[in-house]
Amino acid sequence: MTDVVRLESLRKIYEGPVTALDGVTVGFPAGSFTAVMGPSGSGKSTLLQCAAGLDRPTAGRVFIDGAELTAAGDTAMTKFRRRRVGFVFQDYNLLPALTVEQNVRLPLRLAGRRPDPGAISGVLTQLGLADRRHDRPESLSGGQRQRVAVARALVAEPAVIFADEPTGALDLRSAREVLTLLRSVVDDHRRTVVMVTHDPVAAAYADTVVFLADGRLAGSLRAPTAEAVAGRLAHLGDLVAGPAGAAASAGGAA
Numbered sequence: 001m002t003d004v005v006r007l008e009s010l011r012k013i014y015e016g017p018v019t020a021l022d023g024v025t026v027g028f029p030a031g032s033f034t035a036v037m038g039p040s041g042s043g044k045s046t047l048l049q050c051a052a053g054l055d056r057p058t059a060g061r062v063f064i065d066g067a068e069l070t071a072a073g074d075t076a077m078t079k080f081r082r083r084r085v086g087f088v089f090q091d092y093n094l095l096p097a098l099t100v101e102q103n104v105r106l107p108l109r110l111a112g113r114r115p116d117p118g119a120i121s122g123v124l125t126q127l128g129l130a131d132r133r134h135d136r137p138e139s140l141s142g143g144q145r146q147r148v149a150v151a152r153a154l155v156a157e158p159a160v161i162f163a164d165e166p167t168g169a170l171d172l173r174s175a176r177e178v179l180t181l182l183r184s185v186v187d188d189h190r191r192t193v194v195m196v197t198h199d200p201v202a203a204a205y206a207d208t209v210v211f212l213a214d215g216r217l218a219g220s221l222r223a224p225t226a227e228a229v230a231g232r233l234a235h236l237g238d239l240v241a242g243p244a245g246a247a248a249s250a251g252g253a254a
């Protein structure tokens, strides 16, 4: 299977210095749902930020849809991101002054694309938001706000959607709804989703879990169950010591 996102020998060193990513090589196959897990400080958010072009790695390369994101200058990187990448954040990142529909339309406007009203209506209807389209985010529940964020990520038809703790601020029921929605983004909309999460139950919605420890890959788990994920997390310290941490593919084929 083709990798939509490919990270090669990714390193990120922050001032301090702090080595947040220490040579990560991993691919995320087209049409897959991958969860990225690991202890606090293991580099999950850094990986997502570098993979998405929100931050630059210190060394290594990022490819999205076969194009090297890391080779682009800042302006080209922003353009690239707007065309090819969708985001869902823990705190929704919706603009409070805009309606639901205007929020969903925003990525297309920023990318200079003429929004297709039919496509926007279609996504809003599919996500159960049609009757809220003229409301502002403040009048919505957390689960509904996250659905708006997923609609916004989908509407530009990105190559990949990155989600950083998308259920972190939600109650159990809303979290389940949002995870089911991300699952259907992959199964029904044929998109690729990469999600950082702390929650083994959330990770069990993914096809594969990739584990990070101390900025290195510490193995992966296919067809994860919450119990298996929790078990692996508990033993991450042992796993990272071996050469297995050097490279992996979320699809199993490096």
Ligand SMILES: Nc1ncnc2c1ncn2[C@@H]1O[C@H](COP(=O)(O)OP(=O)(O)OP(=O)(O)O)[C@@H](O)[C@H]1O
Residues within 6 Å of the ligand: 014, 015, 016, 018, 019, 020, 038, 039, 040, 041, 042, 043, 044, 045, 046, 047
């Ligand atoms: N802007 C920054 N400047 C300096 N150090 C940073 C910066 N951002 C992250 N770090 C450090 O890099 C390491 C990895 O951080 P990162 O946020 O990627 O981990 P994480 O696995 O997402 O953690 P958490 O689960 O707590 O969100 C940590 O040691 C963190 O303190």
